[in-house]
Each structure stands twice: as structure tokens, then as C-alpha cells.
Amino acid sequence: MTTSLDLHTARRRYVTACALFWLPAGLTIAPLILLFTERGMTMAAIAGFFAAHSLTAAALELPTGGLSDVLGRRAVLAAAGLLNLTALTLQALGTTAWVLTLGMVLMGTARALSSGPAEAWYVDTVHAHAGPDAELRTGLARGGSATSAALATGTLLGGALPWLLGLGPDLGARLSGATSGLVPPLSVPLLLGAVVDIAFVLYVLAALREPPRAKATLRGVLQGIPATVVGGLRLGARDALVRRVFLSAGATGCALAALELLTPGRAAALTGASESGAVLYAVIACLGFVGSGVGSHLAPLTARLAGSGERAVLVSLGAGASGLLLLGATAVSTAPFAMVLAAGGYALVYLGIGAAAPSENELLHRRVPSAGRATALSVQSLALQLVAALSGLVVGVLPAGPLPWLLGGTALVAGAVLWIQRDPTTPSRAAKSTNSVQVVGERAS
Numbered sequence: 001m002t003t004s005l006d007l008h009t010a011r012r013r014y015v016t017a018c019a020l021f022w023l024p025a026g027l028t029i030a031p032l033i034l035l036f037t038e039r040g041m042t043m044a045a046i047a048g049f050f051a052a053h054s055l056t057a058a059a060l061e062l063p064t065g066g067l068s069d070v071l072g073r074r075a076v077l078a079a080a081g082l083l084n085l086t087a088l089t090l091q092a093l094g095t096t097a098w099v100l101t102l103g104m105v106l107m108g109t110a111r112a113l114s115s116g117p118a119e120a121w122y123v124d125t126v127h128a129h130a131g132p133d134a135e136l137r138t139g140l141a142r143g144g145s146a147t148s149a150a151l152a153t154g155t156l157l158g159g160a161l162p163w164l165l166g167l168g169p170d171l172g173a174r175l176s177g178a179t180s181g182l183v184p185p186l187s188v189p190l191l192l193g194a195v196v197d198i199a200f201v202l203y204v205l206a207a208l209r210e211p212p213r214a215k216a217t218l219r220g221v222l223q224g225i226p227a228t229v230v231g232g233l234r235l236g237a238r239d240a241l242v243r244r245v246f247l248s249a250g251a252t253g254c255a256l257a258a259l260e261l262l263t264p265g266r267a268a269a270l271t272g273a274s275e276s277g278a279v280l281y282a283v284i285a286c287l288g289f290v291g292s293g294v295g296s297h298l299a300p301l302t303a304r305l306a307g308s309g310e311r312a313v314l315v316s317l318g319a320g321a322s323g324l325l326l327l328g329a330t331a332v333s334t335a336p337f338a339m340v341l342a343a344g345g346y347a348l349v350y351l352g353i354g355a356a357a358p359s360e361n362e363l364l365h366r367r368v369p370s371a372g373r374a375t376a377l378s379v380q381s382l383a384l385q386l387v388a389a390l391s392g393l394v395v396g397v398l399p400a401g402p403l404p405w406l407l408g409g410t411a412l413v414a415g416a417v418l419w420i421q422r423d424p425t426t427p428s429r430a431a432k433s434t435n436s437v438q439v440v441g442e443r444a445s
Contacts, residue, residue: 011139013207014122019146020200024193026154030282035186039095049104056108061382064112068374073121074208080113081201085194092190093182116377121208123365136365141299141358148293155286158189244418245364249380251415252353253388255324258408261395288350295354302355309359314419320352321412328405
């Protein structure tokens, strides 16, 4: 039973689940594109692989959120881990385009399945133990910090392993020769990620206990998922605070798209070569994850200093916007002072986004009942991904210089401005619509 867990145990298990799920993703960041290239794939094909991943995740985001609300958090998380395990194995060993595409599709499916269940499990557990007014921000912040730490660690380890295997007796060459080229050194981080996924699945099944649910049938699942999804979308349309959370997620998606698309080229321009630029970008990405983790860790303090969760989001997104504006202002300069300002701006963006997320999600969970919680998180994730995809297209056609950076900065400014409005502490007619989501959830189960 979930209610047998004390708050510290629930928090520790949630943090561990976050770290175990995201460590394999971090392990792929540095070697994946290089591995595809080594397998003979063109850049057009590689772009197609990543498009397959993104489109799959976006298409399944809402249905899989509803699946978690109908079948349970633990089952869906375990399925995500198994799919991720299969995807990493296919990517590590695949040599043809269709196998690699299948691997990316499965990874996108796992990403959609994982969006929300762990956090929903933690919130459900805390509410069952301490009531609906229990403090959530600290646990959510630590989960965000664990995710960032796992991604940072994985990025460094995934980049270092192939290099380390080439030192001394060149174990990487021996491994590649022994497997007839099936397992080159660049595949090793992905296979290590698959091993971590096995540990993740076993941990989820053993540790994330939850109350028994009504026995699910295929017909009930098929009927319950659309109803739960509609309930989540309806809540976002009627509840002003939930709508702000979703819009803020979209603003964050625009900012992250600008960072991820523009930083590699800026790093290559700084070092003078694409290879050294890639190494610098790996280090920068790692530092970004660390900054996000620090921001998440500071979220409770930020809320206390700001006076409320709403004002904490305003301050945090404002800080992130300032960082992007600094990056835009220094985009055409390579002077040392400008580079220092750019580094500070980069850190501000990730600190701000990391600090905003726990406060946003605590506000979201106070408005969304358990029956629609994972669906609401999926809507939030979908808003981020869709806006990021559209923003990436715009950033790609804008002229080089400050303008693409300013697009992301303007989006975060708009996201921060949303939180200047009246603090909705009293239930409004929109807030009362959460009752309809509760009914939808009961029908789904």
C-alpha cells in the first residue's frame, strides 16, 4: 500500500527513479550522432531518426498520460524502461536505417510513457500520507535536481568512455574486432545505458508501490484514456492557473530550442573547428544540466524569498529571460568580456528554468486531482515539445546574430509576465471544474 510509506521514503524513491531513468539518456548525448555517422548514415538520415523520435513522443504524449491514470503509475513506468532498454540495444547494435529508426521510435514511445507517472506517483503518495495540502515543492525540486545530475553525469561518462577505451591497450579496438565491428567503442555508453534501464525496471517494480486499482480491461482502457485526456484538456481550458502553467511550459520550450540549436554552432565558432566545438558543447551541456539541478534545488528557497510559488515562477523565468537576452547581446562578439557575459547568461537560463519548474508543478498538482494528474503533466510536456519544435523551425530561418537568441528571450519574458496577474488563491468557477476531472477519472478506472 502506498500509505505505508513515510514522506522521506517516498521522496527518496522518487528521486532514485528520476536518476535511474535519465542516466541512460545522458549516456547517449555525446556518442549517439557520432555512432550513427560511423555506421554510414548521412546527416539527412540522422535528422530523420531524430524527427521520428520527436514526432512519436508528441503523438503519444496525451494518450500515454491517460494510460498512466487508468492502469497505474508503476506499470507504465516499467513499460517505459523496457522500451528504452530495447531502443538503446537497437541503437547500439543496429547497422541499417530501418533498425535505427525503430530504435528512435521506441525511445520516443518510452519518453511519452515516462512523462508524468513518477511525479504523479510521488504526489499521490504524499497526499495519501499527509493530505492534499502537504508540501510538495521540496520533493519535486529534488527530483529535478536528480534528473539534472543524472543527465550531467551521463553526458560526461558517455563522452569519456569511448575515449578511455582507446587508451593504453586499446580495449575499444579489441572489442570491435572481437564482435566483427558490431560493438565499436561508441556503442559502449548505449549498452551501459541499457544495463541501467534493467536496474530501473526492477527498482520501479519493487519500490514504487501504489494502492490497488480496479481491474482494467481492454475495453475499459480504450474507453478511459480518451475520457481522461479530454478531462485534462478541459481543465487547462477552464482553469486560469493551470493554463498559465501550460503556457509557461511553451515559453520554456521556445527558450530551450534556441539554446540547443544555437549553442553548438557558437561553440564551434569559438574553437575554430567542429570537432573541438563538439567537445566544448558536451562540456557546456553538462554545465547546463548542473545549473538546472542547482536551480531546482534552490526552488524552495526561491519561493520563500519571493513570498509565494506564483512570484517564484515570475522571478525564475525573469532570470532565465535575462540570461537569453545576455546571450543575444553578445552573439556577435568574441571578446573575453563578452564570453564571460555569455557564460553568465547561459548559467542564468538553466538556473531560472530549473528554479521555476518545481513551483509550477506544485501549483499544478494543487489544482489537478489524482485521476487526471499524469494527463495534466503530459499536456504540460506536450506544450513544451510542440512550441520547441515550431520555435526551432523559426530559429533555423532567422539570420545569424542576436535575433534568434532574442526570440527565446522574448518568449521567456512573456512566460514571466503571465505570473504578474492576480494570485488565484481562492477557488473560482474555473477551479471548480476540477470536480469534473475527478468524475472523468472515476469513470476511467
